[in-house]
Structures are given as C-alpha cells and as structure tokens.
Amino acid sequence: MNIGELAEKTQLNAKMIRRYEELGIIPKASRSLSGYRQYGDKDVNVLIFVKRARALGFSMKDIKQLLSLWRNKTRSSAQVKSIAMKHQQELTQKLTEIQAMLKTINHLVHNCHGDDRPDCPIIEELNKP
Amino acid sequence: MNIGELAEKTQLNAKMIRRYEELGIIPKASRSLSGYRQYGDKDVNVLIFVKRARALGFSMKDIKQLLSLWRNKTRSSAQVKSIAMKHQQELTQKLTEIQAMLKTINHLVHNCHGDDRPDCPIIEELNKP
DNA sequence: CATGCACCTTCCCTGCGGGGGAAGGTTTAA
C-alpha cells in the first residue's frame, strides 16, 4: 500500500509518517520502482502503537524505546514500567504547574470587574514588585 | 545599565531579553556609543511583568497585548479580562487532557508487575487495535 | 495515445519558547 492509504488507515498525516521514518521511529519503508514508499499491514499496527503512545503524551524518545521493547520478546516489564513511571512523574509535574497557574488565573478573573474602567486586578498582579 | 545587569535584576537570561526585543515584546533599547544596549529602571518593571505573565502560562502573543493594555491608561478591564479568560479556558483544556492521560498511565503503571517477565499491560494497551 | 488529475517525492519555511556557541568588538582593572 502507498503512504496515502496507510495514512487513511491510521488516521495519521502522510507527512507525519514520513517524519516518523526520518526520525527513526519507524523503519525505512521499502520503495516501489518509482520511489513510492510501500507498506504492509504490520506498518498499520506500528503506527497505531505510536499514535496511542502520543495520545498518552509520551515523547518521541520514549516511543522509540517503547517500540523497541514491544518488538523485543525478551524484554522485562520492569523496563517498560520504568519509562511509564518517568512519564507519569513528568505528567504529574505538569499537572501541578497548570493547577497552580489556574488557581491564580481563576482568582484574578473572578476579581476583575470586566467593565469599561481601567482598574484591573490582573494587570495589578502582573505589575507587582 | 547594560543588559547583564538588567538580566541580573530580573533573573532573566540576557539572551531572552534580546529575543524579547526582537519579538517586539519590549521596546528596542537605546544604545551606547559602542552599541551596547542601555536600560533604565523602567525596563526592570517591564521585564518582571513579562516574567510574571510567563509564569502564569500566557503566550508571548497574549503578553504583547497585556503589555499594551498595561501601558494604555484608557484601557477597559474587560479587555484584560477577555485575554485572561481565553487563557483560563486553554489552561482548563490542557488540565483536562493531562488528567485523562494520567488516569490511564496511573492505571497502567499500577497493573504492570515491573518484573523480569515480558508480559506487560502497558505494551498491551499501546498495541490494542 | 494523450491529457488531466490524484498521488507521490524531496526540500525548505513557519510556529512556540527557549538554549548553545562562535567570532569579534569594548570596557575595566591589574
């Protein structure tokens, strides 16, 4: 199958598929005589794996590792878990940061009249020494 | 004051200060005879404003607008609030996404033995059709 | 058989918000 059909099946952009190949996320596709990338059903699975991992927020670096563990039948689940736990920690960190931002923003928005007058607690907060 | 001192006072990188100037976030600094950027105390305040807004997760685009509202004494607080509310919505959106990811990740990590065996619910989840 | 159109190829530019470092000029203190 050509890249367009693969893109269709995986709901990924053809551009992204080429990029993933370039980044070494997926193996280099074989080519037709005219240079078109040729794919099989396996490739659909690989890309869906990548897509699911992306949806969980894994970085490309992590996904590379996860893919190699996936392919490696002698992997230990501890290796997989270690990647997942690192990501878990990063996500938790981000969550905390966003919660802190939101706490402040919610407070500021709540206290801003939002009328025609210039007085504004949001501006005041940003202007604090 | 030179850029280094300003960077010191604002705890920002001199590189970032130049970049902010280039992006039009802050006005172009006047130059000494030898071409060094010259700053005054006002600039400290501007950069601290930018820094605080960054800490709240505002985009550079938003910060540009917030700065111009800050400078504009005939602003309406409604204009400020509108920017803040848009950002509030985006942050809430991000929060929800991360919470959803974390929910799955937490579950997967919890169910993965993390031992020497290859069987792993994390890999299985990513491999799902 | 030719022409058009959808598809494919590579290449470079854009965005965000930074960071690193080279190559060279300036200021200041020893």
Added chain:
DNA sequence: TTAAACCTTCCCCCGCAGGGAAGGTGCATG
C-alpha cells in the same frame, strides 16, 4: 599592555507539527 568580563551579531539545535513549492508517477477518461 594585557587579560577578563562583558557586549555584539549570527547561525545552529531541541520537540512536534503543519504549509506549500516544484517536480515525478499511475491510472482513467476522452
């Protein structure tokens, strides 16, 4: 005078994605 600390511009890189140009290919239709 010389060394160091500072400044300048310039281009490179990261992650992750998208846009679009310029040109080759595959296939149905007239």
